[in-house]
Structure formats: structure tokens, C-alpha cells
Amino acid sequence: MKVPVVLDLARSHVLGRGRQTLVAVLSVALGVGFSIAMAALMQGGEDDMIEQMVNAMPHVRITDEFRHARRQPVQDRFDAVAIAGLRPKEDRRGILNPVEVRARLSGWVPGSLAWSLRTQGVVRYAGRDQGLTLVGIEPDQAQAVAAIKPEEFIAGDFQSLAFGGNNLVVGDRLAEKLGARLGTTVSLVSATGESRSFKITGLFHTGTTARDEGEGYVLLTKAQTLSDRPNVINDIRLRLADPALAPEVARRAERRIGYKTVAWQEANESLLEALVVRNVIMYTVVGAILVVAGFGIFNIISTITHEKSRDIAILKSLGFTERDIRRLFVAEGVAFGVAGSVIGWMIGALLCVAMSMVRFELSGAGVAQEMTHLPLAWNVWHYLVAAGCALASASMAGYLPARRAARLHPVDIIRGAS
Amino acid sequence: MSVLLRGEHLTRILPGTVPVTLVDDVSLTVSGGEFVAITGPSGSGKSSLLYLLGLLDQLTRGRLVLIDQDTAELDEAARAALRLRTLGFVFQFHFLLPEFSALDNVMLPMRKLGERNDREQRERAAELLAVLGLEAHLHKRPHQLSGGQRQRVAVARALANDPPLVLADEPTGSLDSASSEQVFSILHDLVHQRGKTVIAVTHDMELAARMGRRLHLVDGRLEGQGRLQ
Numbered sequence: 310m311k312v313p314v315v316l317d318l319a320r321s322h323v324l325g326r327g328r329q330t331l332v333a334v335l336s337v338a339l340g341v342g343f344s345i346a347m348a349a350l351m352q353g354g355e356d357d358m359i360e361q362m363v364n365a366m367p368h369v370r371i372t373d374e375f376r377h378a379r380r381q382p383v384q385d386r387f388d389a390v391a392i393a394g395l396r397p398k399e400d401r402r403g404i405l406n407p408v409e410v411r412a413r414l415s416g417w418v419p420g421s422l423a424w425s426l427r428t429q430g431v432v433r434y435a436g437r438d439q440g441l442t443l444v445g446i447e448p449d450q451a452q453a454v455a456a457i458k459p460e461e462f463i464a465g466d467f468q469s470l471a472f473g474g475n476n477l478v479v480g481d482r483l484a485e486k487l488g489a490r491l492g493t494t495v496s497l498v499s500a501t502g503e504s505r506s507f508k509i510t511g512l513f514h515t516g517t518t519a520r521d522e523g524e525g526y527v528l529l530t531k532a533q534t535l536s537d538r539p540n541v542i543n544d545i546r547l548r549l550a551d552p553a554l555a556p557e558v559a560r561r562a563e564r565r566i567g568y569k570t571v572a573w574q575e576a577n578e579s580l581l582e583a584l585v586v587r588n589v590i591m592y593t594v595v596g597a598i599l600v601v602a603g604f605g606i607f608n609i610i611s612t613i614t615h616e617k618s619r620d621i622a623i624l625k626s627l628g629f630t631e632r633d634i635r636r637l638f639v640a641e642g643v644a645f646g647v648a649g650s651v652i653g654w655m656i657g658a659l660l661c662v663a664m665s666m667v668r669f670e671l672s673g674a675g676v677a678q679e680m681t682h683l684p685l686a687w688n689v690w691h692y693l694v695a696a697g698c699a700l701a702s703a704s705m706a707g708y709l710p711a712r713r714a715a716r717l718h719p720v721d722i723i724r725g726a727s
Numbered sequence: 728m729s730v731l732l733r734g735e736h737l738t739r740i741l742p743g744t745v746p747v748t749l750v751d752d753v754s755l756t757v758s759g760g761e762f763v764a765i766t767g768p769s770g771s772g773k774s775s776l777l778y779l780l781g782l783l784d785q786l787t788r789g790r791l792v793l794i795d796q797d798t799a800e801l802d803e804a805a806r807a808a809l810r811l812r813t814l815g816f817v818f819q820f821h822f823l824l825p826e827f828s829a830l831d832n833v834m835l836p837m838r839k840l841g842e843r844n845d846r847e848q849r850e851r852a853a854e855l856l857a858v859l860g861l862e863a864h865l866h867k868r869p870h871q872l873s874g875g876q877r878q879r880v881a882v883a884r885a886l887a888n889d890p891p892l893v894l895a896d897e898p899t900g901s902l903d904s905a906s907s908e909q910v911f912s913i914l915h916d917l918v919h920q921r922g923k924t925v926i927a928v929t930h931d932m933e934l935a936a937r938m939g940r941r942l943h944l945v946d947g948r949l950e951g952q953g954r955l956q
Contacts, residue, residue, distance in 0.1 A: 314838040321826035623822040626783055627836045627884075628811020630804045720784045723818060723896075724774070 315633055318624075319640040322613050330645070333609045337649020337703060338656055340602040341695045344595040345657025346664065348691040351591045353684035355584050362577055365517060367454060367546035368420070368555040370576070371562060373404045374569040403541035410545070410566050418558060420549035423450035424542040426532045432479070432525060434487040434495040441483060441525045443497065444544075445532020446470070454548040456526070457513045464491045465511025470528045478511035480521035497527070499535045507531075596698055603702030606645045610638055610707050614714035621714055622722035631715040638714055642707015643700065650696035657692065661685055731794060731892055731924050732757040732780060738788035739775055739947075749775035751947035752789075759891065762918040763926045764935035767944035773928040774896050776944065780926060781814055781894045782806045794891070811840055815885030817914075819897035821877035823869040829856060829880045830865040836887040855883040859913060875906025882913055886923075893917060895927035899934065911937070 323330050383390055404410055407424060414422055426445040431438050446456065448467040459466065463481055470476045477495065489495055491509055498504045507527065514521055533539050547562075549555060555572035563570035574581060614621070621634055664683050732755075739750040750772045757763055765773045778784040779791065782798060791798045794813055801809065823832045833852035837843055843851065856865055859879040869877055878898065885893050895914060899907035911934055917923040918939070927938065935941050943951045 314835065317838075318824075321824070325826050619822060620824055623818075623824070624835075625807070626781070626810070626816045626818075626822075628807050628814075628839055630807040632804070633839075718784075720775075720778045723778075723783075723822075 315637045316640055319637050319644060322617065322637075323641055323644055326609070326613065329609050329612070333606050333645045334648045334652060336602040336605040337599070337645060337699050338652035340598040341650050341653020341699050342656025342660060344598055344695040344698070345653070345691050346660035347591060347595065348695070349657075349661045349685045349687065350664065350683060351587065352686035352688060352691070355587070356686050357684035358580075358584070362580075363552045363573060364455070364458070365515065365520075366573055366576065367423075368549045368552045368573050369547035369559045369562065369570060370573075371404070371410075371545040371547070371566070371568050371570045373402055373543040375567065376563070376569045403538060403543045404545065404568060407540070407542045410568075413565050414545070414547075414562060418547055418549070418562070419551070419554065420547055420558075421450070421453035423447065423454040423456065423546045423548075424529075425451070425544045425546070426529060426536065426538065426542050427544045428532060428536045428538075429500050430525075430535070431498045432477075432483070432487065432495050433498060434489050434493065437487050439483055439486055439523075441479070441523050443499070443532055443535070444524065444526050445529040446526055447529055451526070454546050456546070457515065461513050461515050463512045463514050467511070467526065469510035470526065472510060475505055475507040475531055476510040476527065477507035478513065478526040479509060480524055481512045481514045482518065482521040483523065483525070484509065484512055486522065497525075497535060499537070501537050503535050503537060505531075505535055592694075595695065599695075599698045599702045602649065602699065603706040606642050606703050606706035607709060609645075610641055611710040613641065614638060614710045618714070618717055618722050621717050622719035625717075625719040626723070634715040634717075635708070635711045638711030639704060639707040642703045642705075642711070645707075646700040646703025649703070650699045653695065653699065654692050657695065661687065729759050730756055731759045731761075733792045734780065734789065735791075736789040737776070737779055737786060737791060739772075739779055739784060740787040748947050750779060753944075753947075753949045754789075755942060755949065757892075757924060757926060759924055760918060760922050761924050761926075762915065762939040763924075764938040764941045765926065765928045765944065766930065766932065766935045766941055767950075769930070771944040772947035773930075773944055775947070776942075777894055777896050777926065777928050781816060782810050811836060812888060813890050813892060815888070815890040815893040817878070817881050817885050817893065817895040817898045819900040821869065821874075821881040823877055823880055823884070825869050828866045828868055829861060829872065829883075832869070832880055833883045833887050836884060840888050852883070852887065855886055856880065859883050873906070874902055875909055878902060878906065878910050879913065882910065886917070891924060893923055893925045895925060897928055897930070899929070899931065907931075907934075 381392060381395070383392070411422065411424065423446065428443050428445070430441055430443040432441050446467065448470050451467050457467070465478060467478065470478060477497065484490060484493075487495065489509055491512055494506050494508045496504055497507050527535070529542070533541060547558065549558060552573065556574055559570045559572035559575070624634065665685050667683050668681055669683075670681065734753060734755050737750055737753045738748070741747040741749060753776060765776060767773050775784065779786060782793070786799070793809065796809065798806065798809070824835070827835070830849065830852050833855055834848045837848040837851065853862070853865055856862060859882060861876060861879055861883070864872060864876060869880070872880065882898075893914070898914065899910050902910060914925050914927060915937070918925050929935050942949060
């Protein structure tokens with residue numbers, strides 16, 4: 310196929326300057342490559358964080374609270390009313406009519422439900438006291454909503470709570486702090502001062518220090534008895550087949566039952582916002598890297614237009630238009646961008662492969678999460694966005710000197726050359 | 728012969744704090760098949776007049792009609808298209824593209840015009856170069872050619888699209904006497920054998936005397952013209 314004359318001219322200019330062309334292409338390629346690697350790392354970190362968030366907590370959580378203070382009947386009756394000195398009734402905390410609430414949710418929620426009673430308590434053993442959040446659960450339900458994933462159990466499981474007697478499942482770090490182990494009998498003291506002996510029948514390790522050090526699970530009935538709140542639940546957890554549906558499910562559930570219902574996205578709103586800000590920063594840095602590469606291209610094409618001004622004059626005298634001249638030098642910028650992008654894709658992919666081989670072993674006090682490898686996300690969009698930015702930058706870098714070159718007056722150049 | 732070019736009160740003034748008049752109220756008519764010399768002392772506006780006639784520069788005043796087309800009405804792209812189709816330029820320096828071979832340089836205007844296919848362009852370029860005695864140098868780059876050879880390639884390039892008018896600015900100015908004579912003979916043959924019109928700027932009065940007609944400029948003004956046989 311015959312190459313259009315303008316592209317042929319562009320090719321001759323670019324190939325005629327081997328070293329400078331190599332530098333320009335490499336600058337774009339490195340920009341694209343590092344942008345891809347950085348985007349993969351950032352996106353991977355974000356995905357990993359969200360995955361942990363989604364796995365570690367319920368997708369939707371209903372608690373025994375209300376989003377807004379209850380309206381007084383008089384407020385509904387009259388348009389303008391001022392209420393002063395109101396003394397709210399001391400309600401008994403907990404989700405009222407739990408059976409009805411469950412029935413209202415069970416029919417339509419696309420996932421599993423688990424209800425529980427969360428209360429504060431102290432675990433006591435060998436003269437050591439440790440505060441903990443005591444969660445009263447139904448083992449089958451807790452398993453279904455994956456309160457603790459099966460692989461996170463070091464010993465025993467939720468089913469061990471139902472073996473008979475007072476059984477307790479705790480985090481390994483809590484047991485370690487107490488000096489207790491599987492089978493040890495410890496004392497649980499509720500907030501009301503009630504105390505019972507419980508046997509440790511399960512140990513878990515989630516990797517989240519707060520949970521491993523401060524969470525314990527008992528049967529729901531045992532928790533209700535211990536805290537003197539018979540038949541009370543204060544926490545309903547929903548695990549959905551599709552976590553993305555959580556906000557919609559939460560809105561609908563709150564409309565139906567009135568209790569505060571929070572989706573995981575709402576519970577982590579500030580963190581998700583921080584991730585958006587992080588992405589904006591990342592893409593700004595990526596853009597800046599490629600703009601810097603664009604300056605290199607601008608510099609080289611400016612040099613070419615300067616050195617080739619005589620050729621520009623002769624092309625114009627032959628009948629080439631200003632548009633042809635512009636296209637010629639923009640094509641050179643785009644050529645740098647395309648070549649740089651293709652090589653940059655390879656550099657980016659190689660960097661990602663190299664980073665995926667890096668392994669870390671993080672553990673010990675103060676480390677909230679264990680991470681054994683760099684989280685990386687392979688996404689074709691990273692490649693397309695990086696190449697798109699590179700091409701835009703290269704085109705602009707080509708266009709500016711091209712516009713100036715196109716405006717050169719051939720007579721001035723011919724006179725100068727003569 | 729039909730009128731090929733008609734200029735009325737052609738004037739070119741360079742703007743600035745002190746405006747400089749390059750061409751001052753020149754009127755001329757050139758017919759097809761003429762061999763015209765533009766002469767005059769240095770700075771008299773010879774090249775400036777040639778660039779105006781070749782649509783490379785803009786008139787400050789006056790009117791130029793090229794092949795029945797009033798050039799004042801044309802925008803930049805239309806002027807370029809008219810140049811491509813009807814004008815051929817030969818400059819004092821060859822101005823060949825250094826990255827291209829002699830053949831590719833000659834093909835350049837044909838590729839831009841796009842009326843011939845690649846094979847036809849190649850054949851025509853080779854034929855033009857052969858006529859000018861360069862059949863052995865088709866694939867050489869400009870730096871591999873002598874000054875006279877380069878200038879002949881430039882002439883071949885000027886003729887690529889078979890333009891009726893060839894404008895030459897000191898075409899022999901940078902050549903030795905043998906090469907000068909060779910290039911002059913080519914231009915002479917263009918007029919007398921191919922029926923082209925050639926307008927050439929020269930300060931070589933001997934060469935000018937061998938052309939058909941002479942326009943003499945002094946300080947941008949046409950001081951005299953005469954027909955020579």
C-alpha cells in the first residue's frame with residue numbers, strides 16, 4: 310500500500326533523527342509504562358481494600374436505632390407547633406417485634422439474614438480481665454452471613470456453640486492475652502454485672518486486630534440471659550449475593566421496618582471518598598508524567614520544524630497547503646505517541662509481572678492486616694487510558710510547533726537560505 | 728499566443744516602522760511560449776516580483792491574473808492548488824529534500840496532485856530525469872549528486888505536473904559555467920521544444936541577452952523591457 314505523501318515525509322523526518330526519536334519514544338513509553346503499573350497497584354489496593362471491607366462486614370446492617378428523632382403526634386396534626394421541655398420515654402433498647410421484622414425482610418432480601426444481640430462484656434481468666442464485644446448468634450445464620458469465614462477458624466467453628474453448655478468462640482489474640490486456649494473455661498461478665506462460666510470451643514483469626522482481640526461469640530440465648538435481655542436482638546446482618554445492591558436493599562428495608570439500616574457503602578463513605586480522591590491524585594500524576602513526556606516531543610518537533618524550515622518553504626512552493634504542513638508535524642507527534650504507547654504497554658505489563666512476584670510477610674503487633682503480596686489489578690482500561698493520555702499529549706505537543714511551522718512564510722525562508 | 732499571465736500595478740510593500748517597497752507599480756503581460764528574463768541590480772526587486780508572480784507572496788496593491796484566474800479571489804488553499812497545477816519553481820539553490828532520492832523528489836508534486844497512480848508517477852519522474860541526463864542517478868540522494876545534477880533534478884521536479892509556466896530564481900547562480908550552460912539549455916529547450924513559458928530572474932546579462940524578452944527593474948520599478956531575437 311502506498312503511504313500518503315505527508316506520512317512519508319513525516320516518516321523520513323522521524324527516522325532521520327534516530328537518537329532523538331528514541332529518546333522521545335522512550336520518554337513516552339516510560340510514562341505510559343509507569344502509569345499502567347501505578348494504576349494497577351492503586352486499583353489493586355482499592356479492590357483489595359473493598360473486598361476485605363465487603364467480606365469482613367455485613368453488606369447491610371440493621372441496628373436498634375432510628376435515623377431521625379421520632380415525630381410527636383402533635384407535629385403531624387398541626388402545621389406550626391413548638392415543643393419544649395420534651396422528656397422522651399426511656400425505651401427498652403432492642404429491635405421491637407423481632408419475629409415480625411424478620412418476616413418483613415425474609416421474603417424479598419436477595420441474600421442471607423442473621424440476627425444477633427451485641428453487647429459489651431468482660432472476659433476474666435487467671436486474674437486477667439479483657440473487655441470484649443459479646444455477640445449472641447444463631448450458628449447456622451452466622452455461618453450463612455460469614456461473620457467469620459470457615460478458613461479463619463483456627464480451631465472449632467460456630468457449630469461448636471451448640472454442643473451443650475456455655476460455649477464461647479473468641480479471637481486467637483484475645484485467648485493469647487488471657488493465656489487461655491481451646492477448652493479453657495473462662496468467666497464472662499455482662500454490663501449488668503451478671504457472670505457465667507464459658508468454655509472456649511473455637512478460636513478464629515481474621516487478621517483484623519480489633520476483632521481478633523476484642524470479639525467473642527456465644528449462642529443468642531446465652532447472650533440474652535447473660536445481659537438480662539430475654540428475646541431481644543439489636544443487630545440484623547444481611548449478606549447479599551451482589552454487594553453492589555446494598556444501598557438499594559438498605560433503603561427499602563429502612564422504609565419497611567423503620568430502623569436505621571446502613572449499607573456497607575454508607576458505613577465506609579469517608580473511606581470510599583478517600584479512594585476517589587486517591588484516584589484523582591493518581592490520574593493527575595499520570596497525566597503530569599505524560600505531559601512531561603509531551604514536552605520532550607514538543608522540544609523535538611520544534612527542533613525539526615526549525616531545521617526543516619527550508620523544506621517547509623519548498624513544500625509550500627510546490628503546492629502543499631498550510632493544512633498539509635500542520636498534518637505533517639502532528640503526524641510526527643502522533644507517531645511518537647503511538648510508538649511510545651505500544652512500548653509503554655509492554656513496559657507496564659512487565660512491571661506488573663515483576664511487582665506480582667514481590668512477596669511480603671507482615672505480622673506482629675501494630676499490624677492490622679497481613680499482606681503477603683502487592684495487590685495488582687489487571688485492567689485493559691489502564692492501558693487504554695495511559696495510551697489515550699499519551700496520544701493526546703503527543704498530538705498537542707506536535708500541533709503547537711506544527712501550527713507555527715504552517716504559518717511560516719516561504720519567501721522569508723527562501724530569501725534566508727539564498 | 729494566448730496571454731498566460733497579466734499583472735496590473737503590482738506592488739509589494741513590507742510593512743514596518745519604515746515600510747520598504749520591494750515592487751513598485753509593475754504592470755506586465757506574459758504570453759504562452761515566452762522566455763522572459765527579469766534583470767536588474769541587487770535589491771532591485773527581481774526575486775520579489777518573481778515570488779509575486781508565483782503566488783508565494785501577497786500583493787500589497789495591484790491585480791494578478793494567472794491563466795484567466797484573478798488570484799486576489801483565492802484563499803491560501805486555492806493559491807496552493809493553483810501553484811501545484813500550473814507553476815513550476817526552480818530556485819538558486821536546489822532545495823531538494825535530503826531524505827528523498829532524486830526520483831522521489833521529482834515524484835513529490837505528482838504525489839501531492841494525485842492524478843497519476845504510483846507506477847505512472849514513477850515512470851514520468853524517471854522519464855524527466857532521463858531527458859535531463861540523469862538516468863543513472865535516479866536513486867541517488869541529493870548529497871550524492873553534483874551541483875549541476877541537483878539543479879537538473881530541481882528542474883525535473885518543477886516539470887513534474889507538466890505546468891505551463893516555470894519560474895526560475897537565479898537558476899544558474901550557484902553553478903559553474905559548464906553546469907550553468909547545461910541548465911540554461913534545458914530551460915531554453917523547455918520554451919522552444921516543449922512550448923513552456925519560462926520567467927527567469929538573472930543578473931547574468933549574457934544569459935539574459937539569449938532569452939526572448941527582458942524586463943529590467945530598478946528600485947522595484949520596471950525601467951525597461953525589450954524583445955530580443
